[in-house]
Amino acid sequence: MVKKTILIIDDSASMLAILGDMLVDSGYQVVEAVDGYAGLERVKETKFDLIITDLSMPVMDGIAFMRDAKKLPLCKFVPIVVLTAEGDAAKLEEAKKAGASTWLTKPFKEKQLRAVLQMVIG
Numbered sequence: 001m002v003k004k005t006i007l008i009i010d011d012s013a014s015m016l017a018i019l020g021d022m023l024v025d026s027g028y029q030v031v032e033a034v035d036g037y038a039g040l041e042r043v044k045e046t047k048f049d050l051i052i053t054d055l056s057m058p059v060m061d062g063i064a065f066m067r068d069a070k071k072l073p074l075c076k077f078v079p080i081v082v083l084t085a086e087g088d089a090a091k092l093e094e095a096k097k098a099g100a101s102t103w104l105t106k107p108f109k110e111k112q113l114r115a116v117l118q119m120v121i122g
Contacts, residue, residue: 003027003028003029004028004029004049004050004121005028005029005030005031005046005048005049006023006028006029006030006031006048006049006050006051006052007030007031007032007033007039007042007043007046007048007050007051007052008020008023008030008031008032008033008051008052008053009032009033009034009035009036009038009039009051009052009053009054009057009062009065010032010034010053010054010057010083011034011035011054011056011057011058012054013034015054015083015106016032016034019052019083019113020032022110022113026114026117028117031046031048034057035057035058035059035060036053036057036059036060036061036062036064036065036068037059037060037065038059039051039053039060039065039069040060040065040068040069043069043072043074043075043078044072044074045074046074047074047075047078048075048078049078049121050078050079050080050081050117050120050121051069051075051078051079051080051081052080052081052082052083052104053065053066053080053081053082053083054082054083054084055082055083055084055091055095056084056085062082062084062095062098063094063095063098066080066095066098066099066100067098067099069099070098070099079101079102079120079121080099080100080101081100081101081102081103081104081116081117081120082095082100082102082103082104083103083104083106083108084103084104084105084106085105085106087105101120102116102119102120104116
C-alpha cells in the first residue's frame with residue numbers, strides 16, 4: 001500500500017518534530033516546510049494527500065499560504081488542516097474562507113490529531 005503524504009508547515013522546529021514523529025508513527029510520509037512560502041514551493045512540485053499548516057508564521061502566514069496554494073492545480077482539492085493556538089472565531093472563519101477544511105487547536109493530543117486525520121483523509 002502506498003503511504004499517504006502529508007505536508008506540515010510550521011515555523012516552530014519543535015512542533016515540526018512532534019507532529020512529524022506522530023505522523024510517521026501513524027504510517028504517513030511527511031514533508032516539512034518552515035513557513036507558508038516554503039510550503040508553497042513544495043506544493044508547486046508535489047501532490048500531497050493532506051496539508052497541515054500553522055496560521056502565525058513569518059515570511060508568509062497560513063492564510064496567505066492557503067489562498068495562494070488553492071489556486072495551484074496540484075493543490076486545488078487537497079484538504080488543509082489548520083493547526084493553531086488562535087481561538088479567535090473571526091480568524092478561523094478567515095482560514096475557512098482561504099481554504100481550510102478544519103482546524104486543530106494547540107496544544108493537542110495525538111488522539112485528537114488521529115481523529116482529524118481519519119475524518120479528513122480516512
